[in-house]
Amino acid sequence: MKTAPDNPLPQPARRGFLKGAAAVATTLVAPGIFLYRTGQAATSLNRQARWGLLIDTNTLSEADVDACVSACRREHGWQVEQDSETDAQWVRKVKLTDQGSGHQKFLPMMCQHCENPPCVDVCPTGASFKRADGIVLVDKHTCIGCRYCMMACPYKARSFIHEALKDQLPVAPRGKGTVESCTLCVHRIDRDGANAVPACAEAVNQGGRQAILFGDLNDPQSEISLRLQALGGTRLRADMGLNPGVRYQGL
Amino acid sequence: MKTSSSGYWGILIALALIALIGVAGAHHMDVEGHHVSGMTNQIVWGLPHVFAIFLIVAASGALNIASLASVFGKQAYKPLARFSAILSLALLVGGLAILLLDLGRPDRLIVAMTYYNFKSIFAWNIILYTGFIVIVLAYLWLMMERRMHRWSKPAGLLALIWRLVLTTGTGSIFGFLVARESYDSALLAPMFIIMSFAFGLALLILLLMLSFNLDRRELDASHLLRLRKLLGIFTASVFYFVVVFHLTKLYGTQNHEFESFILMDGGIYTFLFWCIQIGLGNLLPLALIYAPALQQSAKSLVIACALVIAGAFAQLYIIIVGGQAYPLNIFPGYIVESSFYDGVVNSYVPSLWEFLLGFGGLTAALLIALLALRVLPIMPTALRAESQ
Numbered sequence: 001m002k003t004a005p006d007n008p009l010p011q012p013a014r015r016g017f018l019k020g021a022a023a024v025a026t027t028l029v030a031p032g033i034f035l036y037r038t039g040q041a042a043t044s045l046n047r048q049a050r051w052g053l054l055i056d057t058n059t060l061s062e063a064d065v066d067a068c069v070s071a072c073r074r075e076h077g078w079q080v081e082q083d084s085e086t087d088a089q090w091v092r093k094v095k096l097t098d099q100g101s102g103h104q105k106f107l108p109m110m111c112q113h114c115e116n117p118p119c120v121d122v123c124p125t126g127a128s129f130k131r132a133d134g135i136v137l138v139d140k141h142t143c144i145g146c147r148y149c150m151m152a153c154p155y156k157a158r159s160f161i162h163e164a165l166k167d168q169l170p171v172a173p174r175g176k177g178t179v180e181s182c183t184l185c186v187h188r189i190d191r192d193g194a195n196a197v198p199a200c201a202e203a204v205n206q207g208g209r210q211a212i213l214f215g216d217l218n219d220p221q222s223e224i225s226l227r228l229q230a231l232g233g234t235r236l237r238a239d240m241g242l243n244p245g246v247r248y249q250g251l
Numbered sequence: 252m253k254t255s256s257s258g259y260w261g262i263l264i265a266l267a268l269i270a271l272i273g274v275a276g277a278h279h280m281d282v283e284g285h286h287v288s289g290m291t292n293q294i295v296w297g298l299p300h301v302f303a304i305f306l307i308v309a310a311s312g313a314l315n316i317a318s319l320a321s322v323f324g325k326q327a328y329k330p331l332a333r334f335s336a337i338l339s340l341a342l343l344v345g346g347l348a349i350l351l352l353d354l355g356r357p358d359r360l361i362v363a364m365t366y367y368n369f370k371s372i373f374a375w376n377i378i379l380y381t382g383f384i385v386i387v388l389a390y391l392w393l394m395m396e397r398r399m400h401r402w403s404k405p406a407g408l409l410a411l412i413w414r415l416v417l418t419t420g421t422g423s424i425f426g427f428l429v430a431r432e433s434y435d436s437a438l439l440a441p442m443f444i445i446m447s448f449a450f451g452l453a454l455l456i457l458l459l460m461l462s463f464n465l466d467r468r469e470l471d472a473s474h475l476l477r478l479r480k481l482l483g484i485f486t487a488s489v490f491y492f493v494v495v496f497h498l499t500k501l502y503g504t505q506n507h508e509f510e511s512f513i514l515m516d517g518g519i520y521t522f523l524f525w526c527i528q529i530g531l532g533n534l535l536p537l538a539l540i541y542a543p544a545l546q547q548s549a550k551s552l553v554i555a556c557a558l559v560i561a562g563a564f565a566q567l568y569i570i571i572v573g574g575q576a577y578p579l580n581i582f583p584g585y586i587v588e589s590s591f592y593d594g595v596v597n598s599y600v601p602s603l604w605e606f607l608l609g610f611g612g613l614t615a616a617l618l619i620a621l622l623a624l625r626v627l628p629i630m631p632t633a634l635r636a637e638s639q
Contacts, residue, residue, distance in 0.1 A: 080590065085291040089591045096585040109581075109589065118430060124373035125366040144363050145355015147295035148373050154430030156579055156591065159292050160355060163284035176284050177355030236581055240429065251582075 049194070050115075050134040051184055052217040052245035053201065054224050054233055057107045059211045064204045065093040068108040068212070071203035075185065076172035088159030088174075090182045091200060096251075105250065108200055108212075110182035111136055111157040112236060112244030119149035119158065128179075134217075134245050135184045143178040150179060154237045155244075157181045184245075194222070217245060259465050259625065266618040273611010276604040277352035285355065288605050293597035294575045299353040301567045302609030305450065306346030306616055307380070307421055308443055309563075311414040312451020312485075314339040314387065321394070321407030327477060330631040331459065336391040337623045338455055339414075340384060345616025347380055352608055372423045379417040386410050395628070418444045425570060432509040433574030438499065442492040446563065449485035453559040456482065458617070460553060462624055469633035472547055479552050483540040486559055490533040493566070512577050512596070513569065520573040523565040532562010572599050 072091045073079060080087040091110040097103070113136045119128045120136065127143035130136045138149075138158075150158045158181040165174055171187040174180055185198035194216055197205070201212035215224030227233075233247030280288055290297045316335035320328040328335075351357050367374045390406040393399045422443030428434040456478050463470040497514070500506040513520055536555040545551040576597045581587070587594030624630055 084590065085293065085592070086286045088292070092589050092591040092593075094582075094593055095588040096582055097588075099584055099586060109591075109593075120368075121370050122373060122427070123368055124371045124377060125362055126368040127366075142359075142362050142366050143356065144359045146373065147355070148371070148424075150292070150295045151428055151575070152430060154579060155581060156593065160285065160295060162286035162291075177281075179355070237430070 048132055048218060049216040050218040050245060051189060052113065052134070052215065052224060052247065053184070053198070054213040054215075054227055054247050054249065055107060056211050056213075056249045057105050058250035059209065060106055060108075060204065062093070062095075062106045064211060065106045065108050067203040068200040069093055071199040072110075072182070075169075075199035076183075077167065077169035078172075078174070086160075086162035088161060088180060090159070090180070107248060107251075109155065109157075110200070110246065111184070112155050112242070112246040113182075113184055115243035115245070116241065118152040118154065118240075118242065122148045122152040124148065131186075133189075135186050135189070136181075137183055137186065138179055138181065140173060140175050140178050140180075145177040145179065147179060154240055154242070194219075259621070262465075263618060263621055263625070266614045266621070270611045270615040270618055273607050273609075273614065274352070276607030276611065277357075280604045280608065281352070281357060287602060289600045289602040290605070291597070291599070293592050294572060294599040296571055296575065297599060298568075298572075298601040298605040299349050299609045299612075300571050301564060302612055303346045303349035303353070304421065304567050304571065305563055306342045306349070306612060308418060308447040308567075309450040309454050310339045310342035310346060310383075310447075311418040311421075311444075312447030312449065313342055313455050314410060314414055315448055315451060316455060317390070317394070318407055318411045321390075321403050322411050327474075327637065330634060331455075333391060333394055333627075333629045334459065334624070335455060336387050336394065336410075337627070337629055338458060338620045339451070340387050340391070341616045341619035341623065342451070342454070343380060343383060344619060345612045345614075348615060349609055349612035352612075353605075372420055372427055376417070376420045376424065379413070379420050383410075383413055383417055386413055414447075415444060418447045425574070431574060431577075431579065432500075432506055433513075433570075433577050436496065436499065438492065438496050439570075442489075442496060445485065445488045445492055446566070449482065449489050449559055450563045452478065452482050452485055453556040453563075456552065457556045457560075458620060460549065462621070462630060463634070466630075468630075469635055471634055471636040472549070473636050474634045475549060475552055476546065479540055479546075479555075482552075482555065482559065483537060486533060486536050486540070489566075490529075490537070493529070493533070509577055513573060517573065517576075517596075520569050520576065523569055523573075527565035528562050528569065531558050532565055536562070575599075 069091050076090060078088045078090055080089060091108050094107050094109045096105050096107070113134055115134065117128070117130055117136045120130050122128075124146060125142045125144055127139045127141075128136070128149050129139060145160065147160055150160060158179050160179050161174060161176050164176045168174055172183070185196065188196040188198060196214065198212075198214055201214050204211045210223075213224045213227060215222040217225060217228075219225060228247065231249060233249050234251040235242075235244050235247060288297065314335055316328045317332040317339075319325040320332040351360060363377060367377075369375070386406070387410055390403065390410045393403040393406045419440040422440035425434040426436055426439035456475075460470070460475075497510060501510050513524055515521060517524075536558045539545060539551045539555040539558075542551070576599060578587075578592075578594050578596060581593065
């Protein structure tokens with residue numbers, strides 16, 4: 001038995017109408033969406049960025065590295081006070097003396113934002129996680145404070161918050177009893193995309209110098225990729241195959 | 252069951268008080284933050300973890316006697332099978348309580364129970380530990396309910412396999428830490444299994460003798476002799492694994508500095524290794540256990556058990572704290588200095604709070620075991636001489 005169609009319009013006509021409606025809606029709503037997205041516009045939506053740092057130890061003086069550490073402290077509101085063995089250090093100044101020649105150099109050492117981070121592997125609750133853009137972070141809401149990530153990190157990059165904190169900054173929420181580390185200034189990256197400059201880099205890149213270069217390791221045309229192609233860069237503990245996002249020159 | 256001794260209740264009350272003080276210590280650490288503990292950003296696992304891992308490892312081994320009876324059909328161990336299961340449960344609960352209370356956020360237990368990262372051996376251990384409690388409770392009930400006896404063998408087999416996996420998991424918490432020279436060894440998993448056999452049995456023998464002594468029950472020397480021989484085999488096996496572990500590390504040049512730290516110039520760790528772990532914890536108990544003149548001496552067995560336990564604490568202290576005290580080698584070929592203690596041997600002085608928490612967990616475990624002995628038909632009224 002045949003029944004009359006409920007819809008008086010033939011199928012192609014209905015499809016056409018829906019397409020038109022969608023187009024109108026897109027025209028009306030899209031500008032708002034794209035306005036909202038301008039912060040990340042520099043990153044191609046089709047290609048996933050992987051953020052990294054290239055640290056040129058040849059040009060960094062001890063004062064430069066001190067400036068890095070101070071800038072990070074101001075940016076995120078962490079201090080090293082009376083009892084420094086329990087205080088958090090998101091970035092630290094490392095002094096290296098060559099065992100043979102006695103040659104000395106200074107470098108800033110922070111979370112290396114590994115592609116295969118051991119801290120993420122061992123975290124029982126998944127609070128340690130890696131974002132799609134390669135930034136390794138701790139979810140402060142699911143961290144139970146077991147410190148297994150600190151046992152697993154080959155770079156000693158993480159700190160446990162040993163006491164109650166005051167005067168926290170909005171960009172860096174922290175909490176007693178949880179673990180934290182360098183965020184690669186994720187709040188700046190989410191705001192400025194590829195144009196972002198982490199606080200440590202900003203502190204030393206004065207006057208056109210690029211002692212710490214931030215950029216997209218996945219973009220072959222980015223400045224960081226071009227400099228790595230031209231001059232190379234060292235991965236710390238490369239033997240472990242973690243492929244860190246932070247590279248060093250001059251080691 | 253005889254309920255004659257008031258000493259029993261005195262001991263139970265004392266244990267309960269100590270456990271309560273332990274909870275108070277943990278509460279203080281929780282409120283103040285871990286800066287009141289001896290732990291730092293360098294030594295992140297300290298004395299509470301030594302106690303906790305000891306209890307968890309011993310819990311797995313304490314079930315050995317029940318396994319021997321149910322799974323391997325050794326009738327001589329049957330009277331002690333229930334006690335073995337109860338002790339195993341009690342030790343595990345005590346150890347887990349310490350681990351939980353030492354977390355930075357113990358209030359987030361529910362997060363630990365609901366968010367799982369299955370690549371984490373720690374997450375697996377949470378499942379293995381809770382599963383073990385359920386399995387051993389069921390196993391215990393099957394052993395105690397006469398009509399269910401025939402099911403105790405398959406349950407015992409499941410519990411045996413489960414605890415071997417469980418202790419593999421505990422050893423692998425350290426064995427999987429590839430970044431640290433002090434760990435990063437597959438040998439840690441089987442070594443923890445054999446450690447569990449020795450530590451669990453030493454505790455079981457001590458509590459067995461204490462309980463029979465308090466109740467003035469008959470405990471024939473033949474039973475003690477059998478347990479003594481078993482402890483000898485387990486202690487010698489632990490010694491063997493320690494030797495192989497260090498020989499393996501000593502063979503590779505890259506580990507020489509770490510080995511000289513533990514074996515020669517590590518200060519407290521070197522002392523603990525040679526004097527407490529090897530000397531008092533392995534060799535002296537072996538001498539006491541196998542000396543022909545002491546075969547019938549109950550006192551020598553008590554001393555041997557206590558020494559095995561002392562050695563266990565030294566061994567775990569070296570593994571857990573010593574392993575972290577030795578610095579990470581991030582920049583080979585360089586002398587490294589930093590504000591964050593790179594390149595130096597990290598110091599650790601346990602605080603009173605950590606000791607209270609750890610010791611409180613141990614006493615809580617003993618309290619549960621002894622209380623269960625008092626209220627449940629667990630221990631045989633006598634272990635008489637056998638005609639076998």
